[in-house]
Amino acid sequence: MRIVLHHDDPRALHAALRERGVSDEVEASASGDGPFVVVVIAQGERVADAAARWLRRHPLPAGFIVGCTPATRADCQPEAWWPASLCDMVLADDEDILLDEIARRVDRLAEMESILDAEWLRERAVGASAIWRNTLRAVAEIGRFGDGACLLLGESGCGKELLARLVHDLDPVRRRGPFVVVDCTTLSPELSGSELFGHAKGAFTHAVSARDGAVAMADGGTLFLDEIGELEPRLQARLLRVIQERTYKRIGEDVWRKSDFRLTCATNRDLEGEVLAGRFRNDLYFRIARWTVRAPSLAERRDDIPLLVAHFLAEHGDAAPQVMPEVMQRLVAADYQGNVRELRNVVLRLADRQRGFRVLSTGCLGDAFAPGASSGWEQTFALAVEGALDAGLGLKNIGQIAETLAVELAERRAGSTSRAAELLRVTPRALQLRRQVRPSDAG
Ligand SMILES: Nc1ncnc2c1ncn2[C@@H]1O[C@H](COP(=O)(O)OP(=O)(O)OP(=O)(O)O)[C@@H](O)[C@H]1O
Structure with a gap:
């Protein structure tokens, strides 16, 4: 892992940050390749001009810190076109405190980059496109440093559950506990949420013994509610209470029980639209969406298709075949309504078709990928x-x-x-x- 600091006087900044304990892996430079962090300290020049210069050269930095003190505050006006999600403007009482604050932020960004570069992460969450890396960066930040509920948005099959597992695995505390998945589309109205809250013996016809539900099972870990947009109103109200109070009752029982879990939810619906339409509770929405991350569709990250294809081929068997360039071109150009899940199915099917061959040739493609068959x-x-x-x-x-x-x-x-x-x-x-x-x- 290497993180490059871009600053007009990189040596001075580097020395100041090293004095404050910033990691050895942080280098300073006025040029160079990413991952990098742009630090602009307001000093004479209008910050907007200095920042513009850096952003022209590096439009998607891993971090973009603008620092000022009361004396230089007036020079420090962010521009509307700056990447708002990245821009971190720090106002500190004096230069010394400002450098302390910048050092803390640079250290955190360096830790984030080392997470993103970790081999286990690259093998699990395949992709090197800027949009995917930024998604992983957001997820790593939430998992490693945040504790609140997180809502993952995005089309079906684009990796929301995979990201939810990452949030769990990156959480230093929760990762020691269970990761419990509930698909809200499968909750049966007749069981009144027993899958979530458990039930007492005799609570309904087939309740021959008392049972824990997902909320109890997630104690100490993460509760992942997939397709939260499908949760029926009655269960929405019950869930709200669990999130607020961390207490719940089993169905058919009058005893309050406690469960301490991290909540992650996912949906491919427009949940804000559902709130406006009155189908999803406003108060619940705000409880589950302290953090939101949108997983990009595969169409938004076609550059990642070759890496994903190689990953799924390796999954298919021990000797992954070579892929002919023509085959790869057509895989990259195709449309995948089902996103990465569909690509995985396609790759596994093609590999099956040519099982035992060392080269995946155009013969595996069939009609769906014929050259004339445009998407x-x-x-x-x-x-x-x-x-x-x-x-x-x-x-x-x-x-x-x-x-x-x-x-x-x-x-x-x-x-x-x-x-x-x-x-x-x-x-x-x-x-x-x-x-x-x-x-x-x-x-
Ligand atoms: N970046 C990735 N690297 C490797 N595998 C991936 C990646 N993204 C998704 N997958 C794989 O694609 C499949 C679908 O992913 P996942 O179940 O996380 O999608 P989802 O968005 O939760 O889907 P749904 O909305 O239908 O529940 C899984 O097999 C998952 O492992």
Whole structure:
């Protein structure tokens, strides 16, 4: 693990941080490769200008710390286009305290990077794309340093349960306890939540003996509620009490019991929309979503497909076949509605088809991956381009319209400039500049 500090006077900053006990693995430089942390201390120059310089060079730093004191506070105005999720602005009473504070933050970032570089993590949560690494960074922070409930959002099959297990395994305390999974779609209304809360003997027809539910079993560990959006209203109310008070009653019993667990939930629904529609309790939502992380879909991280393919092939058998470049190209270009789960199934199926062969050749692909068989989005896109050609638009206009649309749609989907920039794989600054080019300029 190596974390590079970018600062105008890296040596001085490095010396000051080393004096404050920052890890040996932190290097200082005014250039170099990531993972890196940009530290800008307000001193004379407007911080916005200095930060802009760094962000142009490194749009997605692992950390971006801006430090100021009351004397330099006025120079320290963040710009709207800075990656808000990254920017950590620290105001301290004097320079000495400021350096202490920066040292603490750099140490934490260095620890986070060493978690992300750990072999066990790379083998379990495969992917090196910036969007996936940022997701892992968020999960590592929640697991290692946070303790509150965490809500994982994202399409089906994109790795939410895998991330929930990481939160548990990174938690220094909870990882010694159990990880209990409840799929809320399977909770039976007739059992009134007995799967969650347990039941007393005779509580209902088949309750021949008393039993613990998931809440009791998760004591000391993590309770993972998958598909929380499907939880029926009665159980939502009961769950709220458990989260607030850490106490619950078994079904058919009048004794309050205690359970101390960490709660992680996941859903592929728009839970905020469910709250607005009155289908999900507002108070419960805020209890389960102290932290939220959105797991990216596979389409947002196609760069990771080759790594994932290699990972699933290794899982398939001891001698993983080589993949012909043509096969890999088609796997990377394909659409996966079921995200990583679907990719895994596809890879295992292809490997099965050519079991015993040393090279995975195009013969394994079958019709679904035939060269002419473009994916659904390509066909839709082709139709739109045909319409534009019919309307007499030239290449330049078509390109500009596509770009404007891509920016608009990414911003709508992402909800923030920095996330939209990640989706579009451009820097936030580049995105802001593109937005300034109005359609009328584009002609
Ligand atoms: N980055 C990854 N590296 C390796 N395997 C992955 C990765 N992401 C997902 N998987 C695998 O893909 C499959 C689906 O992942 P997971 O069950 O975590 O998805 P999910 O989002 O919880 O799905 P659902 O919403 O349907 O419950 C699992 O087999 C998981 O191990």
